Amino acid sequence: MLEHLDRLPPDPILGLMAAYRTDDDARKIDLGVGVYRDDQGSTPIMRAVRAAELAVLERQTTKTYVAPAGNPAFNDAMRRLAFGAHSALGESDRVCAVQAPGGCGALRLGAELIRAAVPDATVYVSTPTWANHVPLLSGCGLKLERYPYYDPTTGGVAFEAMMRALEKLPPRSVILLHASCHNPTGADLEAAQWGELLGLMQRRALLPFIDMAYQGLGDGIDADAEGLRLLCAALPEALIAVSCSKNFGLYRERVGCLIALNQNAAAAGATLTQLTCIARGLYSMPPDHGAAIVAEILGSDTQHAAWRSELDEMRARIARLRVAATRALAEACPDEDFSHIQRQRGMFSYLGISPQIVQRLRERHHVYMTEDSRVNIAGLRLQNIPYFAAAVAAALRQ
Numbered sequence: 001m002l003e004h005l006d007r008l009p010p011d012p013i014l015g016l017m018a019a020y021r022t023d024d025d026a027r028k029i030d031l032g033v034g035v036y037r038d039d040q041g042s043t044p045i046m047r048a049v050r051a052a053e054l055a056v057l058e059r060q061t062t063k064t065y066v067a068p069a070g071n072p073a074f075n076d077a078m079r080r081l082a083f084g085a086h087s088a089l090g091e092s093d094r095v096c097a098v099q100a101p102g103g104c105g106a107l108r109l110g111a112e113l114i115r116a117a118v119p120d121a122t123v124y125v126s127t128p129t130w131a132n133h134v135p136l137l138s139g140c141g142l143k144l145e146r147y148p149y150y151d152p153t154t155g156g157v158a159f160e161a162m163m164r165a166l167e168k169l170p171p172r173s174v175i176l177l178h179a180s181c182h183n184p185t186g187a188d189l190e191a192a193q194w195g196e197l198l199g200l201m202q203r204r205a206l207l208p209f210i211d212m213a214y215q216g217l218g219d220g221i222d223a224d225a226e227g228l229r230l231l232c233a234a235l236p237e238a239l240i241a242v243s244c245s246k247n248f249g250l251y252r253e254r255v256g257c258l259i260a261l262n263q264n265a266a267a268a269g270a271t272l273t274q275l276t277c278i279a280r281g282l283y284s285m286p287p288d289h290g291a292a293i294v295a296e297i298l299g300s301d302t303q304h305a306a307w308r309s310e311l312d313e314m315r316a317r318i319a320r321l322r323v324a325a326t327r328a329l330a331e332a333c334p335d336e337d338f339s340h341i342q343r344q345r346g347m348f349s350y351l352g353i354s355p356q357i358v359q360r361l362r363e364r365h366h367v368y369m370t371e372d373s374r375v376n377i378a379g380l381r382l383q384n385i386p387y388f389a390a391a392v393a394a395a396l397r398q
């Protein structure tokens with residue numbers, strides 16, 4: 001039976017990670033997968049995470065099952081982090097939350113929930129969007145369409161085109177939005193634009209499905225959730241997929257949460273039963289360890305503050321790298337404009353170069369990035385930025 005299966009090409013992001021590992025050139029630079037790195041090029045376990053992990057292990061007395069909805073303390077903490085410590089939504093009975101295996105798991109739970117509610121629903125994703133949004137959302141049978149988002153001429157959001165497209169959508173369309181640190185472009189909506197978007201969503205009765213995978217890595221924990229909070233304070237319904245991979249550095253532990261804002265408490269109760277039933281059918285229960293660590297950190301003011309200050313350091317480092325990379329590229333490539341890199345937020349930016357040049361950078365200069373020229377800024381180091389800029393200049397000339 002299995003002999004008829006076709007061999008599939010490698011995943012565009014994970015395939016690059018594997019190729020990088022087999023490259024033994026000392027100058028190699030991995031700007032592919034979205035993983036934070038420090039000035040030594042490693043992805044250390046955050047100090048707050050290590051301390052919480054030891055406390056969790058010390059206290060843990062059993063490995064018995066938790067529940068399909070996961071750890072309640074974690075889910076409550078995720079709600080407060082998303083909506084803000086003083087928001088009524090943090091405690092509201094209109095909201096339910098379910099722990100998920102990573103942000104990916106949360107996205108898939110949300111997609112399955114939409115499919116259960118409206119089987120022929122269409123989800124609209126930005127052009128471009130994170131490559132894995134496509135299989136995650138359409139894999140359960142939802143239709144996927146696109147709306148314009150990135151303007152390569154400005155390096156910002158093509159806001160008018162986006163609004164024009166969304167204005168035409170039928171009611172009950174689902175709009176996948178990135179809360180901040182847009183993946184892959186680094187181009188985010190401004191506060192006033194979130195306000196205009198809210199008006200449109202109210203007028204057209206659209207449902208926001210918000211992917212928040214980089215909270216704290218753009219402008220800060222609260223600033224990165226501002227648009228999401230504006231929408232959720234005013235709309236009757238919303239779905240939020242949260243990931244703790246990047247801001248807690250818990251990548252391999254698979255920690256995420258699906259938060260659903262409902263019209264009322266009865267609807268929230270029903271949604272929760274749907275979500276736990278979907279979880280049970282997909283993976284039964286989420287892994288516990290990473291969520292227990294996050295609950296431990298966010299459950300203590302001291303540990304919470306320690307984690308935030310580490311996250312602040314990471315964000316500041318990315319900002320420094322953005323400035324340094326923009327400057328180095330301006331010097332190495334005086335005929336090109338890479339100034340958008342400094343203006344953008346989060347881990348990613350597009351270089352805006354062709355797939356051929358991307359390939360040249362990989363094969364001749366050992367600089368790895370996805371084919372669309374997305375670079376993980378956090379993968380740079382101040383020491384290798386001159387090499388990176390010289391490699392880009394050489395690849396553009398060759």
Ligand code: LMR
Nearest residue numbers: 013032033034130132183
């Ligand atoms: C990325 O965009 O590189 C990350 O979110 C990792 C992944 O799973 O694709």
